[in-house]
Amino acid sequence: MATTFADQLRSLPDEALGTLIQLRPDLVVPVPADISALAVRAQSRNSVARCLDGLDEFTLLILDATRLSRATTTALTSVDAILELTAGVDPDDVRAAIDRLRARFLLHGPPEALQVVGAVDEVTSPYPAGLGRPADFLDAQAGALVADRAKLRRTVLSAPPAARAVLDRLAAGPPIGALNRASLNRAAPGRADDGTPDGGKPDTDRAEVAEPVRWLVDQHVLVPVSEAGRAPRPDGELVELPREIGMLLRRETGPLGTLRPAPPLPDGPVRDPRAADSAGAGQVMEAVRATEAILEALAAEAAPVLRAGGLGVRDLKRLAKAAGVDEAAAALLIETAYAAGLIGESEVGARSAGGPAPDVFLPTGAYDLWRAAGVAQRWATLARCWLAMTRQPGLIGRRDDRDRPINALAPDAERAGAPQARREALDALADLGTGAAPPVDALLGLLLWQAPRRARGREVAHRDAYAGAAVLGVTGLGALTSYARLLLTDPEPDETDPLGLHPAEAPADAVRALDELLPAPVDHVLVQADLTVVVPGPPEPELAAELDAVAEPESAGGASVFRVTPASVRRALDIGYRADDLHTLFRRRSRTPVPQTLTYLIDDTARKHGGLRSGSAGSYLRSDDEALLAEVLGDKRLVPVDLRRIAPTVLVSPRPVARLLGALREAGYAPVAEDAGGATVLTRPKARRAVTRTPRVPEPLGPPLLAGPRLAGVVEQLRRGDIATRAARRAPVTVRAAQGQAVPGLTAVQQHSQAMAVLQQAVRDKARVWVGYVDSHGATLSRLVKPVSLSAGYLRAEDERGESLHTFALHRITAAVTEE
């Protein structure tokens, strides 16, 4: 090794260093103090894993090839060695891949002496390209077999068919198989990182497997191991196929398996962009309408928040039915509306007996603002929030690990990776060009190639993203719509209008594009003799409000159909319309003559309206003697009780009965009280008392005095702190800062991950490190140690003099700095 990793970085021109940081932005969050720190971070497991996550299948395989081609002694390789392994593929493609790896500093050094960053081996499978470890490393006899090429070939050719099948499966990778039935059911621990189909877990019966495997082990073609990646053991439960035999069996595809330098472009129908936009726009209207219907249903009857969080299955069903969509779509729209802040929890639920008032889900105030905006604007709000929400609505209705159903808005459906998965999925579709509508499975294949490490395990999220996109009208007929494409590149609306109060002033591009596809609002209706009112398009807000008041909605969609019923006319009369207003309303709005039936209905209902009158009163006064009542009504002394005549024999007053009776008696009348059934009530004066109060008890003054064990504890704590301070004085500033000790001019706090990176590097370099940690009493200490190993949550390290081995729990380590 000519120069160290840090030296190589140091010698880079600024541009190259900038490129590295651009390719691996996590290296500068937070900005490292110097190039050495940058080098440590670039070699740390976290950063390397993150970088590998973004690489495509082909580049990862080339990295595997690099690992395979390392010389056993120097751990160095060269471009030529890599090209040897990748015969059959255009060398330029391979060189480009190597350049990508070098630009990211996963490989470093000159082309003839390339070195793989150590952490790569730690975060990837121990079986590069799905090949096992070299035979002579596993087992001497296996090594001997491999050394004798002719014998090896003979042995493989003479394998019985069942054994040959096992070999082929293991050769396809991963090269680990289970030996007996007990471990058949356990997932093989080896991870395949080469993108080839997982074939290492034969799931046939023991009788079929054990015998051929036994034969292969006897021939030393397979080597028993105890655990994937661990040392070989004759009594292990797993078997491993040595690397050389795997490569021999892969003669047809090449030692790395199938290499795909270019992404597998999915073929599928290409839609006419206009047809896709039109279907999408239709779906947009539907999604906005359904969301509104759901929220209206929620406003009419709030849904309680379950104790475990979320919305009950029954409520979800009810809301789905109200909106006329299936439950999956309803769950998606509810989650999106929640993410958009249109639904919130409120404590206005009915108080149950004894217990606290349950929270309920209700539309928020933002819903009213949202509803006032145009369809395109409303959709854009929903779509943006859908893209950004850390929820996976596809999980709703499924069962979790404990076989309990996952509810909408419940914490179980939270997935931090969801927004990224959604972006990846839509970007993959967007990159295919306008109108491309490949099947979802083909798209998943493409995503798997683009970033295998990330896509594996995210298939469900990706599939969910495509399903959601179809429901929201982001895609139409399976193709990305033109307006959604704009949305994906659309910057967020600026912060001067955080509430979206003035959406019309500067509509975003996506909104404008969508607006052109949506029908223009109409201001007229068609009234028919069967008392239906048809709005042939989306109604203007004003018209919608009017119709809401006077008619019942019957069907919604591109147009809306309302029906005028006696009840709806009565409702309109109740809120202040008069019959004339209704006639005018229909005459003004209707493009067709108003049918006689409607006119009649309005007049007839208006005639009956108000035939009964109701109100509230504090008390009443009745008498069969109308003259007596007239006298009471005219009595000046009774003015304060505000009597009013509502019928010849009945007066009412807003005052309570007792007050009315008192006033009447004072004025010389002889009234008698009645109860609800009309019977006479006799009253007797009662002595008045105030509510009983408990007297105050005096409280002790000042802080309590300390004594005994508590005092001793305080003293011990003070002493311990003193010792810690003295010990820490020797530690570097970073360690002291991490321990909360003020250091003048330096406030750097080290991140835990950075401490780990330093420790990992120190283990590799066998360097001495200052470790700051918290002991079991909660005191902060620091020590200069030489790390030996880092595993299973513990750091094992020798002390300064190399005399004894100390063990530190990793979660207690606050900082680690290399000794300078």
Place this chain on the structure above:
Amino acid sequence: MSDGPLIVQSDKTLLLEVDHPDAHACRMAIAPFAELERSPEHVHTYRLTPLGLWNSRAAGHDAESVVDALIKFSRYPVPHALLVDIAETMDRYGRLQLANDPVHGLVLRGLDRIVLVEVAKSKKLAGMLGARIDDETIAVHPSERGRLKQALLKLGWPAEDLAGYVDGEAHPIDLAEDGWKLRSYQQEAVDGFWAGGSGVVVLPCGAGKTLVGAAAMATAKATTLILVTNTVAGRQWKRELIARTSLTEEEIGEYSGERKEIRAVTIATYQVLTSRRGGAFTHLDLFGARDWGLVIYDEVHLLPAPIFRFTADLQARRRLGLTATLVREDGREGDVFSLIGPKRYDAPWKDIEAQGWIAPAECVEVRVTLTDAERMAYAVSESEERYRVAATARTKLPVVKALVEKHRNEQVLVIGGFLDQLHELGDYLDAPIVQGSTTNKERERLFDAFRDGSLRTLVLSKVGNFSIDLPEAAVAIQVSGTFGSRQEEAQRLGRVLRPKGDGRQAHFYSVVSRDTIDTEYASHRQRFLAEQGYAYTIVDADDVLGPPLPKID
């Protein structure tokens, strides 16, 4: 954005703007798969139902053409989810087929093995399926053909019935087209039925459904069983058949409460077929009495439940249903679809009226105001009595009389549901009454007198609801009915829709008591006709009773 006449709604209804220039082309395009639900004057409503989509699939349309028609005529973008749903629904039809296997007889064949496995596991089909012949075929007992189709429809995997029909016993029947011709829509209806094998023809009252039946018989040229609602209707069928076809009196048998004749063409009533003795149906043998080549169901919407059960056993015979409306008050439209067959033809009433085949009608609702005494009687009556009290108010009598006087030169039918009221009316108007207890002989006599004009006014009870052919009746006055029955209203209107000799307008009056439950029922009853494009005018009784009082300004 196109400016088409069609608006697609999210609840799968289609709104067709009638006055749009493309409306006719659009109607032609969507009629095969969408059911006309309402046709008021400006905007017609069609509905996409699974039944309708499967119908069109059975007629050879595919999902692509349905989607194309929607997109072509739609004014606004059609939601993607709706298009997907249509494609998926249509795809369900025909995955299973009922077919005749030369070796195993009737079999259920699955073009999709998974579907076959799915339905075979269903508990609803237990006992209907026989031995599994191979992966794609399961034997079915011929007697289960109808029930299996019913059950599969309920499971959402309707089977295509390719097992064919028996020809039945041949019998020469021809139309005697002397001086009249089958109308174009009648011919289309017969053609549609024959091409489909079995099914229902929907035509308005007075549009000549009997002739469609006769023409179907002339096409089948086989022995025919005709099921009708009552004896009078049966006799009308007989009369019509003798007049319009080559059949003679001797070839047509009547199977009713009075006579039990089984001939080449037999007309039986629903009532006699569903009568039981000791819990058993005693007249079931009729279905097997001859090798019927055709079974005609008149007024399918009234088909009683037991007849459905018998029909399930008749799946090998051609079946023709005739009705003015598929609306069933009991909601068994699905059974009509699976047992008698899909709808083969229908035409909106107004279209046929516009062609001059049925008389134009004016519908008027006359609202009478009850006297204070009647209002008090209504207010204190028990809830189950309220409709009777409101509907039989005496205040209605002078109004009915005024209406009869107004049409004193025309044939007037007064129809009601309560016998006491009808007797009152009979006395008040001095008109004879036909009711359930009137003998058939007496009925015939009165109907004949009414037809030749010697009797001007006739009071009918519920017997007037169905199949009474009184072509000259031009005015019907309805005073009470069976609560809110929509099909009763349509049937009663049908009484006056026969085209008149001089092309006069028909009048249909409904006299109701204001501010009572009578009004509510009336508006419910009118719903169907209003949806068919008949606009009701509402007038006050005072406008009928006399000229308005002169105003003094």
